[in-house]
Amino acid sequence: MARFFMAGTNIAGGMAIIRGRDAEHVKVLRLRPGEDLVICDGEGTDYKCRLVSSDKEEAKAEVIEVVPCKSEPSVKVSVLCGLPKGDKTEYIIQKSVEAGAQEILFFQSDRCVARPDAPEKKLERWQRIAEEAAKQSGRGIIPRVDWLGEYANALNEAVHRDLGLFMYETGERERLDEVLSANPEAKTAAILTGPEGGFAEFEVKLAKIAGLHICSLGERILRCETAPVVALTAVMYATGNLS
Amino acid sequence: MARFFMAGTNIAGGMAIIRGRDAEHVKVLRLRPGEDLVICDGEGTDYKCRLVSSDKEEAKAEVIEVVPCKSEPSVKVSVLCGLPKGDKTEYIIQKSVEAGAQEILFFQSDRCVARPDAPEKKLERWQRIAEEAAKQSGRGIIPRVDWLGEYANALNEAVHRDLGLFMYETGERERLDEVLSANPEAKTAAILTGPEGGFAEFEVKLAKIAGLHICSLGERILRCETAPVVALTAVMYATGNLS
Numbered sequence: 001m002a003r004f005f006m007a008g009t010n011i012a013g014g015m016a017i018i019r020g021r022d023a024e025h026v027k028v029l030r031l032r033p034g035e036d037l038v039i040c041d042g043e044g045t046d047y048k049c050r051l052v053s054s055d056k057e058e059a060k061a062e063v064i065e066v067v068p069c070k071s072e073p074s075v076k077v078s079v080l081c082g083l084p085k086g087d088k089t090e091y092i093i094q095k096s097v098e099a100g101a102q103e104i105l106f107f108q109s110d111r112c113v114a115r116p117d118a119p120e121k122k123l124e125r126w127q128r129i130a131e132e133a134a135k136q137s138g139r140g141i142i143p144r145v146d147w148l149g150e151y152a153n154a155l156n157e158a159v160h161r162d163l164g165l166f167m168y169e170t171g172e173r174e175r176l177d178e179v180l181s182a183n184p185e186a187k188t189a190a191i192l193t194g195p196e197g198g199f200a201e202f203e204v205k206l207a208k209i210a211g212l213h214i215c216s217l218g219e220r221i222l223r224c225e226t227a228p229v230v231a232l233t234a235v236m237y238a239t240g241n242l243s
Numbered sequence: 244m245a246r247f248f249m250a251g252t253n254i255a256g257g258m259a260i261i262r263g264r265d266a267e268h269v270k271v272l273r274l275r276p277g278e279d280l281v282i283c284d285g286e287g288t289d290y291k292c293r294l295v296s297s298d299k300e301e302a303k304a305e306v307i308e309v310v311p312c313k314s315e316p317s318v319k320v321s322v323l324c325g326l327p328k329g330d331k332t333e334y335i336i337q338k339s340v341e342a343g344a345q346e347i348l349f350f351q352s353d354r355c356v357a358r359p360d361a362p363e364k365k366l367e368r369w370q371r372i373a374e375e376a377a378k379q380s381g382r383g384i385i386p387r388v389d390w391l392g393e394y395a396n397a398l399n400e401a402v403h404r405d406l407g408l409f410m411y412e413t414g415e416r417e418r419l420d421e422v423l424s425a426n427p428e429a430k431t432a433a434i435l436t437g438p439e440g441g442f443a444e445f446e447v448k449l450a451k452i453a454g455l456h457i458c459s460l461g462e463r464i465l466r467c468e469t470a471p472v473v474a475l476t477a478v479m480y481a482t483g484n485l486s
Contacts, residue, residue, distance in 0.1 A: 219314035219315075
């Protein structure tokens with residue numbers, strides 16, 4: 001069934017009013033009055049609707065049923081990554097949205113090779129990738145993509161989640177499965193992964209001081225664009241959101 | 244520490260003889276006599292060695308310690324995918340090797356859009372991608388990449404593993420976490436995923452008849468190149484190979 005993301009304010013009195021690009025999209029899909037579609041409010045609620053009328057400027061649809069979007073995981077996971085080079089950023093966004101991330105946030109860390117003058121400028125493109133992936137995978141929200149700037153801001157985000165997971169490849173670490181099973185009540189989590197060159201030692205120390213769990217992802221070295229997706233999948237699996 | 248893949252036969256009498264491209268590589272890395280390196284026999288054993296001599300044609304290294312490669316997972320997982328279009332194949336190979344696959348096998352199924360005349364010709368390139376990913380991620384083996392031809396061959400591979408997992412997006416399915424926790428003794432497993440268009444219904448029926456577990460990967464629709472990596476990660480996590 002066709003899915004549309006729309007702000008909740010366009011739905012009132014049991015009727016959904018679709019305008020602009022979405023109205024055109026209804027037209028392009030050749031949906032006809034009487035046919036069903038799903039409108040997502042972008043905040044996890046699905047409106048099952050029946051099309052009443054449709055032209056190039058506006059489509060109207062009657063709301064049949066209001067249900068929580070079942071594709072939204074029970075745990076809201078923020079994926080925080082040291083900014084990688086090139087198209088790895090886009091890869092991380094697309095795959096993290098598919099795998100169930102709540103938001104994808106990039107930050108600058110000591111060993112980042114990528115040092116763009118203005119990552120803010122890329123935000124529009126990044127957000128569009130998230131939107132496309134959300135539609136394609138049937139998400140109930142469009143995960144937010146943002147640029148956090150310096151590393152301290154990433155730590156600050158992580159400490160404000162129920163569970164802060166810092167992925168690191170050497171030294172003394174906790175087992176990810178033990179951390180996850182010891183925290184079944186967590187409703188929000190943050191996953192931190194490094195850029196190509198990994199984290200600097202002082203960054204690991206800071207993460208530890210901030211109370212994050214320093215975790216291993218196993219004995220294989222994962223690329224910087226693979227690690228966030230693998231860690232996110234592990235969290236989804238452990239919390240029953242992958243079955 | 245530098246890692247080299249070498250056939251076991253080059254190691255005899257406590258001495259490893261490195262020839263050809265690998266000998267050149269030792270030279271390029273400017274390893275000097277007395278320095279340590281690791282030689283993997285490609286079958287899961289690591290030989291910790293100390294370099295004795297090195298020139299462009301041949302390097303000799305004394306074997307210090309023979310240990311099982313700790314990066315090899317306890318479960319050998321075969322990833323079997325309906326052949327996708329374009330560079331998705333390469334993506335699946337690279338990420339599956341990182342995530343711990345034993346082998347990556349492609350097959351033709353009813354809805355494959357990609358219908359190359361001779362995928363055999365691509366095998367050399369595919370295998371090279373697996374080798375590069377194995378080296379980069381510190382694997383103890385170079386996972387095999389192969390072309391199986393028709394779907395029946397994929398089923399035949401899957402039924403010869405302890406656990407056959409068939410990933411499907413609709414209808415009656417088992418929970419992946421329940422299947423995995425009900426089969427803790429499995430030493431080998433197969434993961435089957437479809438091409439862009441998914442599996443045809445008769446293919447699902449055949450898989451069921453063959454005794455494979457028809458499993459869900461959650462409520463989000465995963466792209467054909469994402470599904471095998473997510474499923475493999477779930478198996479690695481569930482079997483304690485991701486911590």
